[in-house]
Amino acid sequence: MSISTNQTEPQISILENYLKVRTLTNELCAPLQPEDFVVQPVVDVSPPKWHLAHTTWFFENFVLKPNMADYRVFDKDYHFLFNSYYETEGDRWIRSERGVLSRPWVKEIMAYRTYVDDHMRAYLSDEVISNNTLEVLTIGLHHEQQHQELLVYDLKHILGINPLFPSYKSFRGEVSDTNLEEEFLTVDEGVYTIGYQGKEFSFDNEKGVHQVFLHRYRIQDRLITNGEFMEFIEAGGYQDFNHWLMEGFEWVKKQNIRAPFYWFKQDGAWKHYTLAGLEDINPDEPVSHVSFYEADAFAKWKGKRLPTEFEWEVACKMHEPEIPESANFVDNRNFRPIPRQGENTQFYGDVWEWTNSAYLAYPYYQKPEGALGEYNGKFMINTMVLRGGSYATSRNHIRPTYRNFFHPHLRWQFTGIRLAENF
Template sequence: MIDLADCYKKVRQRTDAICEPLQTEDYVVQPVVDVSPPKWHIGHTTWFFETFILKPYFAEYQEFDTNYNYVFNSYYETVGNRVIRTDRGNLSRPTVIDIKRYRKYVDDAMYNFLACGDVSDDVRELLILGFNHEEQHQELLLTDIKFILGNNPLFPAYSHSYISPKSEKMGAPFIKLKEGVYEIGFEGEGFSFDNELNRHKVYLNAFEISPDLVTNAEYLEFINDAGYHDFRHWHAAGWDWVNTNKVNSPMYWHSIEGEWHNYTYNGLEKLNLHEPARHISYYEAYAYASWKGMRLPTEFEWEAAASQFKWGKCWEWTESAYLPYPGFAKAPGAIGEYNGKFMVGQKVLRGASEVTSPNHSRITYRNFFQPELRWQFTGIRLAK
């Protein structure tokens, strides 16, 4: 049986550690709608435990501030009105200091609640969901921080002590899988999100999948071959996106005096040609695969083959729309809003990234984003 108080402490401490290098001004910036200010993340994850654990289940708890439900509710219609996402960067108040006080207040109450004795199975499930929810926001925090600092004209480093995990290119032939029926979805003990259920059978034609992610050097060949200027490789929506936004390289790439540089957590550096290409939109991933005469794998092909290659350096675009599995059912109340309401207009990503929280990745995990988004650590694995 897991120690809930210890798990709570560790997940909260990791969020604090992620924020430790930040200056006060870094906490309040929202450059685009998809990126939330770091102070909102630390407030929202605190609100989750206050709203779903303390207020309904801890009789001694006194709400910290009645306005915070409006400020830190993200998308839960069941819980009430909320600040629209585009206005999160306009919240100069509550201050960073106020939110840190809020965080400590809720933490102290949570430790008192967990010290009271055994919790019910329902509350235990909510707590574990809360831990996983905060781990999701830890990754969002890191990617949002990178976008905030990477769009600062001075390209400041987040941390000079950050070390990106090494990625070795296997250079092996494509992995071949036979046609047949494969089992897909989560099964067994431990936590999973509702969108990983239910486990079911899918029929796959024979296919091949690369053991390696596409590297910066390989993607540069696409750029140098005018890939961004050849409509034949793009979906109509992707071609419109490229031209409307004048896109000619992955996010964070900068051509300086004829040499490519890349913004990293250590600041602006010369492009590492051996690293996987990251911060790629689905549109770009599709176009690159088309240029190579290949395609992206479906999420089912990816899951069927994933035990045969290394993954986890970056999220990998698939050719699958984000849809419910057979038998998917939303939980009652606000918790049912967690995943199901987003199952339209998005593409599935598989794997994990170098900023995914420890123990938060598994082969059945289904991430999802709109096809034009690039601020996450998203990359390309080819199939044919």
């Protein structure tokens, strides 16, 4: 998805991309029942209905209102209800109370999406779009893809804490040629360039191209599996303070953490909730739903460490510069991490990988003006960087320089582990 200044065929492509992205959001919600759309079990989870409305509000507010002549908003109250965190755009409904919004109804939100999509279709078909508007539109498409991923996280949380363990979608995929051999990829000491240098779309937090010096290191050629993490649990890893950061061990004790999120033992066997329902844990699948604290403790237990985000980026560019066909994204509709196949290094897809890097601005970072300047920079505090994407990420959304970020205690998102070491 690129920003083009050509106003003929590329504009048609923008419309096609717009409709494709919007259709996927609706598809992700298709298996839900009306009662599912409003549930908010914790503050980090947003009701599916809110995602549907907020992503629509983005296009209405940032594309149609300032650019389409005589555009009339669908409902004036939606600006207050479905603004997320844009202080520039005025007051908004509090995040922790999104689940109390039984009104507007789901059918009204779907009518809102149709209304905005119809106007966007007309606008993109008839108007000459400025470069600035194309940039905002492209951000909006990537913004919706981010919410599609969050939507899948949230759906799993909503369904996964239900004692009935309902299935979202059954898994019909076939996994063959599983390869769990472990090797470590070598990166020699040197000065390396970090940051996005291409001409396609990237977020502002990837910019500020700069150089870093890295000592020689090795990085694992695949993700840590469920079976390997079970060994950590059975060895008493959650009880041994020696493996843990102090803040992490306090979190473990206070929250009584004993396994990754959605894991529990039943009749002596490990089970977990998946989007296909309750299942026995496949030891060959990449471990998921671990916090930064758990990932860091596991690495120390293994006598290794987590890579920095710079080490991860350099190794990815060096050893897997292109996304392989076997990479597991939402495009595959697997809705779960799958065992490593063939020589796929799993740098892309399956689960986001915790790094040992705090989320900070790159040198030369410049915050954009206006509301879109609130997109990334304001969150550069108390979070850790993750890389690589997950099975809920769109293939065309990810790249080696993409920087995701979450607070270190969170684990409802699809997060896993890759190890590194110096030598």
